[in-house]
Amino acid sequence: MSTVAEPLAEYLAESSKSGDEISVTGKWTPTKSRMFGKSTESKQTVTELENILTNAKSEPGVLAMELDPTVGGDSFLVHQVFKDPESLVAYFSSTASHSVSTLLKVARPDLQLVRGADLPTTVVDAIKDKGIPAVFGKHIFGFVKNNYVAPDPKTAIDVTAKWTCKPGETSQLENLKYWWQRVGTDAFSMEEGLLRFEVFEAIGEDALIIHETFEDTAVLKFHLMKGTAKIYKSDIDKVAEAERYVFRGPVSWLIRTYSKVLRLPATYSNRGDRHSLSGGNMSDGTTE
Secondary structure (H helix, E strand, O other): OOOOOOOOOHHHHOOOOOOOOEEEEEEEEEOOOOOOOOOHHHHHHHHHHHHHHHHHOOOOOEEEEEEEEEOOOOOEEEEEEEOOHHHHHHHHHHHOHHHHHHHHHHEEEOOEEEEEOOOOHHHHHHHHOOOOOEEEEEEEEEEEOHHHEOOOOOOOEEEEEEEEEOOOOOOOHHHHHHHHHHHHHHHHHHOOOEEEEEEEEEOOOOEEEEEEEEOOHHHHHHHHHOOHHHHHHHHHHHHEEEEEEEEEOOOOHHHHHHHHHOOOOEEEEOOOEEEEOOOEEOOOEEOO
């Protein structure tokens, strides 16, 4: 069943607030782990990630980087924000070349979710040439509240997801866009604490990347139990499948339970070590 596209609400039709910035979010898992104690690969993974974080502090093109330990495992969610495509390409082709190569010897990357207003082929090639699986999404609509000021990292929760259309004789992509447009339209007023809602169309795939920032646990709880996730999940399920869900922040056991009830294939983490240049950035919110 096809859905009829509706005009975008004014607050959804605005240009991306991130400008030329590109965000990369994904999980890294040691190739070997132990039930008790840390494996050699686990220790080396931590060391290499910490080295990457340290090196990022001297790179003007790396606006932010975050290492978040996952819940229930020894993996890490790694979140990076680059100033522009040129900065990302330079980072992966030179600065990070040795570090990433060493990291790949002890850890395996899960699908990296790459987001930006514009993603030239140089960005796609720079990441794929390192043997890192990734999906690349270009911004198509969304909103950012509160004048782009970054929320409190002690309470805010970021959710990044990939939804892939179910196979069929015709593409379901326009239907998937329609339902996520409905989510954003209603959530803008229904969920005041949903500070950021952005939809990105995957390059070369019938898929979307969704990024949301919730002010705190209470807002996310409402979203999952009574808000737009609850209202539209069954409609979205008819045309697509949730392939990845990444929760970054103080995700309580209650939130983890609700997300499992909605059958979201999620990875959860706590806030870890972070580097960000003074003033912040538009992708994560500027600092006051």
